[in-house]
Amino acid sequence: MLRVARSMSISVAATELGARLVEALGADVALTQPEDLAVYSFDAYSEDRLPTAAVVPRDAREVGIAMRIARACGEPVVPRGAGTGLCGGAVPRNGGLVVSFARMNRLLELDARNKRARVQPGLINLELSKAIAAHGVFYAPDPASQKISTIGGNVGTNAGGPHCLSYGTTTNHILGIEYVDAEGEVHRTSLDDAGYDLTGVLVGSEGTLGVVTEIDVRLMTLPETVRVGLAAFGDVESASEAVSAIIGAGIVPTALEIMDKLIVDAVEAHYHAGFPLGSGAVLLVEIAGAADDMDASEAVLARIAREHGALSWRTARDAAERDALWASRKGAAGAIGRIAPNYYIQDACVPRTKLPQVMHEIARIARDHRLPVGNVFHAGDGNLHPLLIFDRRVPREVQAVVDAGTEILRTCIAMGGTISGEHGIGYEKRESLSLVFSPDDLAAMGRVRDVFDPARNFNPDKIFPSGAVCGEVKRAQVA
């Protein structure tokens, strides 16, 4: 949460966009008053900007009407889930129309036998798994925000979560998508269709290719047994080495998470879940599957942990304790919010063998910039979340956070990693995209955008560097 600016520029003039939306959809669906629009002006990255108007449609037809009006008025469109995104992806940087899915939040169909469901984009992630648990199935992607974030927003950022390690990210669980294009036409993709994998391209496109109005999700069978182990280490590097060793030993737990001392102490103060206070780092390991394998797997995990300097190893006694551990892990960022004036959470990914090295570098970078840093991350995936603590009233600290964040990203790239594992690029990291990809790489992505959104109406100023990505320009340069 880099809250550096809050410039609420309120457009006074009753806009043409707003007037036409109200006329077509009613004042119940179309919002135009600044006080109604304020909630659509920010996300968890937060550089506030009021949209020109917002709609809260009831179905794809109403989305289509809104798209046609936005197009006629030449206004950009920004789809919005729950606004938990950390990279500014849902902020209407240039005003325009925000589409909220607060009313399109239902589970439409469940086919537990074939492990499929059809949902509306506004359905809250955790609500889906809760609604279907009685049928013995669950929806695997579980970002820490799952209590409030929506499946539609998760599709936009290809959201991850602790359980990606064995289950994969959102894209691995999406079977088809209904979306509305800039002309207001409704289309449906399916992995079962012949032809290009449009589903795969839409997932993770951060609302830049169209507005998603329905999602077919893949479900999984609830595991027979789940066990959560907890190991305490002297420092985060040795915990990281244990993670590398576990992966290297050919064991893929369902989750493998590390929290360092700063995070554990903050979390424990708030949740009292039983994390060992005072240890340098805690490793949370979940294994799931057949009951027959649990003891053997746990024995191997505990042995590897001890070999890498674990001070203690214990397992959650029951489902309640397990849930408490997970609740506190997923609430870690919130717990920090209670002890720090401000914090900035970074998201990057490295090959797993680079974990100990990158943790060492992050500590150095934070030290160099005189910032406290906490680490709470998906270690098994090499997906880092260094959390830099600062006070936004202190200009030096704000600048230090920006500089340290960039240095961390560069370090991860140099180790063969990338600049976003699960949060997306949004507005925040768009200029960094060219650190990872060549102009030719970006031009290929630009071609996809040319097809879906030639006028750049959908979520402009997101993902791609401001230097513009245009195949035509690119080709002219080559020629």
Next chain:
Amino acid sequence: MIALGSFALGDRTPRSVEEPADAASVAAVLKAATDAGEAAVIVGGATLQGIGNAPARYDRAIVMRRLDRIATYDPRDLTIGIEAGMTIAAVNARLEEAGQFIPFDVPRPHEATVGGTLAAGWAGPRRAAYGALRDLVIGSTVALADGTLASAGGMVVKNVTGYDMSKLYVGSLGTLGAIVRANFKTLPRPAVRRLAVAPIPPDLEGRAVAALASVTVEPAAALVMRGFIGNTPRVHDEDIRLIVLFEGSAATVDRATRELRSQLGAAGVAQTRLYDAAEAERRFQVTLDATIEPLADRSITYRARGIPSAAWARMDTAYAHAERLGLVADAIADLRTGDVYLRVAGATRDAFEPRVAEADASLRRVLSRATLLAGEPSLRAQLDAWGPPPETIGTMRALKARFDPAGTLAPGRYVGGI
């Protein structure tokens, strides 16, 4: 001298065959073709070329087999970067040394290549357990028709850095670009692999399905096979057999096969035969090979995606329909993914040829979403491999036009004439 005829697709034969040695050369060859207004087809192991139509134009075959190296592999990362021309068998061998695997599940792995397998969009039976290849690809480099090399993704397992372009190239049949390299997640090799084969009398189908569903361990793959009499797995001389692959720890696989045997026995299935390790793998591979195996020169083979619970019934309906049309049928239903494979053959090629178009139209009416997978070129010449295109075909055509405006890459070979 390379025999051009061996690269023919339908009645099209290329005028030249090129074997570029590296990614930059592939890009250069594609640019040259585009500049000359020529059409090129990217060739891997040529095992899955039955997917798709013959190209409308075909000047150059670009053979990828010299790009046959592992670009990067540290087993401790559980990721691997592989050049497109490497055979699946060679990749499997390297992964096995490190105690890992990727569920490629392709027919004829000694010929099939990584790039060809991805371009063909091959998605085998174990995808229900481990994810499809599209889900395991974490990065790619592609040579585009204008001679640029474009990469996406990377060597990390979680990545939302720009569009997931690899998904677009997987299954595009070389019509958007030539995949020159792909990066994958790898998986630790399970301790035990065991294949169960059980003959299923026709009247016991429903009970067999229920028996399988009651097993408390999810199988890695579960197929029903009808026909394909040859060296495919069978217990006696039965027509219909259930083929179930379990993978995991010894304890789990023991429990799974014990339950399966007991449940099938209670359902009236007399015998379930078990095969372990190499024997299990060999029989599973033979089953995969059958999906594209022709019946002499007189067959065509379809694959149709669908929902798992309907697969067996869909297979039976299509099988019976083929028999009513006077055709010899062999079929596989994938009970975990929903795929149905159907091979139909006439008494002779000459007898089948005049009626193949009519039979094709009739079969597609009972087997929705059927696409051609393999078959005798003279029989296929009259057929569209893809059937009616999906509603999103307009977007697909626009993508083709944007990536390959000159129509260099396998024109006419893909869905809807792309």
